[in-house]
Amino acid sequence: MSSEKKGTKDVTQAEEPFNDIDSSDTVFRTSDGIDFYVHRVVLFLASPFFRDMFSLPQPSSCDSKKPIIDVTESIKVLNPLLRLCYPVDDPEFPDNNSVTLALIGNTLEAALKYQLTEAIKILKGHLRALSKDHPLHAFAIACRLQLEEEAPLAARRWRESHPDYIHEMSNISAGVYYRFIQFVRTGVKTSFCGPPKTGFRFTRSSFIQ
Numbered sequence: 001m002s003s004e005k006k007g008t009k010d011v012t013q014a015e016e017p018f019n020d021i022d023s024s025d026t027v028f029r030t031s032d033g034i035d036f037y038v039h040r041v042v043l044f045l046a047s048p049f050f051r052d053m054f055s056l057p058q059p060s061s062c063d064s065k066k067p068i069i070d071v072t073e074s075i076k077v078l079n080p081l082l083r084l085c086y087p088v089d090d091p092e093f094p095d096n097n098s099v100t101l102a103l104i105g106n107t108l109e110a111a112l113k114y115q116l117t118e119a120i121k122i123l124k125g126h127l128r129a130l131s132k133d134h135p136l137h138a139f140a141i142a143c144r145l146q147l148e149e150e151a152p153l154a155a156r157r158w159r160e161s162h163p164d165y166i167h168e169m170s171n172i173s174a175g176v177y178y179r180f181i182q183f184v185r186t187g188v189k190t191s192f193c194g195p196p197k198t199g200f201r202f203t204r205s206s207f208i209q
Contacts, residue, residue: 011035014079017088026054027068028082034075035068036082046085049115077106084111084119093126098137101130105141112145124150131157139180143172143193151192159184 013019014036024037043050071078080091080103093100108123124147131138131154139154141147172180179190 013037014075017086018079018082025066027066028078029068029070030075030078031070031072032074034078036078037066038082042085046118047115049113073106073110076103077110080107081110081114081116081119084122085116090122096130096133098134101127101134101137101141104130105145108141109145128153135161139192140172143176146193148191148193152189155180155183155192159187 010033012034013021014034018036018038020037023039025040026038026043028036028038030036040050040054044054073081080093083089083091093104104123104126108120108127111119111123127138127141127147127150131142131150135154135158139151139158142151142154175194176192179192182188183190183192
């Protein structure tokens with residue numbers, strides 16, 4: 001990465017291929033102050049979200065003709081996310097550990113937010129693969145992101161291995177945890193991310209969402 005000072009702020013450029021100042025037409029600035037020089041046509045084709053966004057007038061900085069768009073994601077999330085959109089090698093998630101799984105979860109959350117279909121498909125595959133060794137962590141991520149297909153897979157794998165409680169479980173609701181424990185006890189398939197879509201019956205657990 002390279003840094004330059006403009007006014008009173010340090011501006012840091014991302015690494016290749018997101019440092020092409022000449023051919024890019026938009027800048028994404030991460031929450032930790034890294035500028036990604038991107039091409040609208042790539043994002044336009046990858047996502048209906050960006051297709052709609054780029055149809056609107058974009059803000060530009062006083063010292064640049066390119067619109068600068070602040071995003072809430074950090075470089076750790078935006079870099080692999082954009083690599084899944086560009087015709088470059090996909091990002092690698094080599095370490096089979098909870099830190100890697102957390103990064104995959106955060107990147108998948110951003111992919112869902114920006115409606116990046118191909119990135120979503122690839123990241124879901126990583127999540128399913130890592131759920132074999134980290135089922136409870138994968139289950140918590142799947143439920144947080146409302147992934148009703150990935151949650152049962154992770155729950156089944158947890159039921160077979162019974163690992164210890166992890167901090168990520170604090171991110172799921174009481175209702176999700178209740179349905180999870182019922183599945184562990186009975187093995188009966190259910191909807192994890194939300195209440196089962198069946199006829200309503202007034203029971204003590206009806207208030208648990």
